[in-house]
Amino acid sequence: MLHTQIWYIMVGMEGIRVCLVGNTLFADNVAQMLRGCEVVSQVDRFPSVPEAMHYIDSQPPNVLVLADVDATILVGDTPFLPICPDIPVICTDYQSNLLKLINTTHVSARLPDLIKAVTTLKAAQAQR
DSSP states (O other): HHHHHHHHHHHHOOOHHHEEEESSHHHHHHHHHHHHHHTTEHHHHHHHSSHHHHHHHHHHOOOEEEEEEGGGGGGGGSSSSHSSSOOEEEEEEESOEEEEOOOOOOOOSSSHHHHHHHHHHHHHHHHH
8 A cells, every 4th residue: 555655646646647568468467457556547558669659759658568578679670768768667578477667767977976876786686
């Protein structure tokens, strides 16, 4: 329940807008689960990232979920990350028991900030 309260605070009372990309039965299940979640107000589903880009440009979601979609699409022919750097991406697939969160964090260009970012990332890797 605490996570629910945090999400409401983060996105306001309107709820979370999710853009789901995937064209599999697993993606169907993910969409159904998200639609049943009380903090999610909208789930728009597209079979591919290129098809989702028009929607993302006109109505930026709070999060992009890639369900059974190769994450290399984020930097491939339709580079999502440079176009929408402030939208977090969650990658998931049926075969693994993992969620991969890809999030762009802006850090000032001072050397102490760079060193802090590198050590924080290293510490997070060590905890896995």
